Amino acid sequence: MSDFMRDFIGDWHALVVLVLAGVIPNQFWRMLGLWLGSGLDEGSDLLMWVKAVATAILAGVIAQILVEPPGALASVPASLRYGALVAGFAAFMLTRRSIFAGVVCGEIVMLAGRWWPG
Amino acid sequence: MRLPPLDSPQWNSTLRAFAWGMSAISATILSAVLFVTYIGIGALSHEAQFSLLWAILATVLVWAGPAQIILITTLASGASIVQSAIAVTVSAIRLFPMVVAVLPLMRTEKTKRRHLVLVAHFTAVTLWVECYRFLPHVPRERRVAFIHGLGCGLMSIGLTATIIGYELAANLSQTLASAILLLTPLAFLFSTARNSRTLADILALVLGLVLYPVAALMNSGLDILVSGVVAGTIAYGVHKWREAP
Numbered sequence: 001m002s003d004f005m006r007d008f009i010g011d012w013h014a015l016v017v018l019v020l021a022g023v024i025p026n027q028f029w030r031m032l033g034l035w036l037g038s039g040l041d042e043g044s045d046l047l048m049w050v051k052a053v054a055t056a057i058l059a060g061v062i063a064q065i066l067v068e069p070p071g072a073l074a075s076v077p078a079s080l081r082y083g084a085l086v087a088g089f090a091a092f093m094l095t096r097r098s099i100f101a102g103v104v105c106g107e108i109v110m111l112a113g114r115w116w117p118g
Numbered sequence: 119m120r121l122p123p124l125d126s127p128q129w130n131s132t133l134r135a136f137a138w139g140m141s142a143i144s145a146t147i148l149s150a151v152l153f154v155t156y157i158g159i160g161a162l163s164h165e166a167q168f169s170l171l172w173a174i175l176a177t178v179l180v181w182a183g184p185a186q187i188i189l190i191t192t193l194a195s196g197a198s199i200v201q202s203a204i205a206v207t208v209s210a211i212r213l214f215p216m217v218v219a220v221l222p223l224m225r226t227e228k229t230k231r232r233h234l235v236l237v238a239h240f241t242a243v244t245l246w247v248e249c250y251r252f253l254p255h256v257p258r259e260r261r262v263a264f265i266h267g268l269g270c271g272l273m274s275i276g277l278t279a280t281i282i283g284y285e286l287a288a289n290l291s292q293t294l295a296s297a298i299l300l301l302t303p304l305a306f307l308f309s310t311a312r313n314s315r316t317l318a319d320i321l322a323l324v325l326g327l328v329l330y331p332v333a334a335l336m337n338s339g340l341d342i343l344v345s346g347v348v349a350g351t352i353a354y355g356v357h358k359w360r361e362a363p
Contacts, residue, residue, distance in 0.1 A: 010169020018172055021203035022189045023179045026210040027239070033217025034231065034238040047215060048357070052322040053350030054209045058184045058310060059326025060333075060345045061191050062303045067331050070194060071165025072287070072295035084300060085307070092308045099151055102308040107297055114293045 076110060084110035119145035121255045135260035139267025142252055148244045149275055151309060155183050156276040158302030160283025162187060165299060166194035170284055177280045181273065182242045185209050187302055192342060205342055216246045223253050224261035233262055240269025243313075318357035325349035 009015075065073070066081050073081070088106025095101040121138060122128040129135060143149045156177065163173035168190070176186050185206045192202040217238050224237065248268060256264045287295050307327075314320045326349040333345035 008169060009171050014168055014172055015175065017193065017199055017202075018176055018189070019179075021193070021199050021206055022176060022185065025203055025207035026180050026182050026185055026213060028207075029210045029214040030217050030238045030241060031235075033214045033241075034221065034234060036218070045358075048318060049350065049354045050208070050211045052318050052353040052357075053346050054184075054212050055310065055314070055319060055322035056326030056329075056349035056353065057188065057205055057209055057342060057346030058306065059323045059349070060330035060342045061184075061188050062307050062310075063327045063330035064191055064195070064334070064342065065162075065187075065299075065303045067334065068195065069296075070162060070191070070299065072292045073165070073299040075292050076296045076300075081300070085303065088304050088308070089311075092311065097308075097312050099305065099308040099312060100147070103154060103301065103304045106304045107300060110300055111293070111297055114296075 076114065080110055080113040083113065121252070124255070124257050129257045129260050132260065132263045135256070135263035136267035136270075138256075139252075139264035139269075140271040142248070142264075142268050143271035143275060146248060146251075148247065149272070151305065152183075152244055152272060152275050153279045154301055155305045155309075156279035157283035157286070157298060158300075158305060159183060159186050159190070160280040160285075161287035161295065161298040162190050162283075162302055163280070164284045164287035165295075166190050170281070173280050173284050174277065177276050178273065181239065181276070182210060182213065184306065187306065188342075197342075201340060201343065205346070208343075208346070213241060216243070217241045220246055220249050223249055224258065224265060226259055228259075229262065236269065237262060237265050240265065240273065244272055245269060316357065317360060318353045321353035321356055322350050325352055 066085060067078075069076070069081065084106040087109040088102040091105030092098060092102030119142060121142075128138075159177070160173055163176070168176075176189070180186055180189070188205050188209050189202055192205055193199075197205075220241050221234055221237065225234070245265070245268065249265065252264070252268070253261055283298060286298050290298065307323075310323055311320075314323055326346060329345040329349045330341065333341040333348070336344070
């Protein structure tokens with residue numbers, strides 16, 4: 001096998017983990033929705049709790065990326081990472097919840113902080 | 119974009135309906151959000167040292183942004199397969215009510231369950247939102263074809279962005295690569311905030327952000343589950359308490 005193919009495919013264990021921990025959990029819920037179809041109360045207490053926990057897990061992962069940043073992001077000082085998030089959030093709120101404005105503002109603050117002389 | 123009127127002969131062809139669905143991706147700002155999100159996911163996959171094939175398969179087969187970043191981040195931080203799978207499963211539960219809500223919009227008497235498998239697979243938050251916007255303008259018997267087109271279009275965007283993000287993270291300078299990686303937390307924070315309407319949603323988001331660093335101090339390996347369950351339960355509890363007469 002060529003080097004290119006080896007790099008492209010990578011470690012096959014990781015692909016098995018992807019199927020077990022990524023693909024199956026997602027397809028399980030989708031196909032359950034397809035099979036059961038109806039009879040679901042969107043406002044049920046259990047579903048509300050699940051939704052709240054799912055949102056909090058996602059929020060936790062967002063925090064994790066900022067607190068324990070992966071790869072190149074670790075080269076950005078913590079104060080600048082948090083500053084970019086706060087600035088982006090301010091722009092998001094000021095523009096009546098524009099995702100685009102929030103992302104662009106956060107990125108500009110981070111890049112300006114990196115490139116500012118001194 | 120203007121779709122043809124419901125009684126137009128343009129809707130007679132299934133292929134035409136598929137093409138209209140595919141071109142509908144140009145009519146939504148959510149395509150841009152999806153693109154940015156998947157650029158970040160591609161970059162994150164690279165930094166977590168997954169292969170490009172892994173990143174491509176994750177986008178095509180998982181097709182849920184939050185589940186993908188939870189999977190990548192937990193595995194990269196050394197969580198076990200079981201812990202990652204639990205965190206991903208919880209995040210994926212929200213797909214269940216989405217599928218249940220979306221399928222009746224396109225079901226006819228002639229629709230068999232197997233015709234809807236691909237629709238269920240494409241269902242994620244972007245498609246779910248767009249179904250409500252576009253489907254009233256699509257004749258019922260062409261809706262499955264239309265959604266197949268829309269789903270393929272959205273997935274092409276996600277797939278292209280995954281590959282671009284992966285290659286950018288691999289080849290850019292450290293500063294630019296970190297800018298690409300910052301896209302993920304920014305895009306997810308703001309899109310989740312935008313979708314948060316109830317008090318429970320907002321509290322879950324804020325508490326989840328704040329409690330993760332606290333839970334991480336315990337270094338249990340289950341940090342993300344602990345902070346998620348605690349923050350989500352408090353948010354739910356406060357919501358119930360406020361609702362009580």
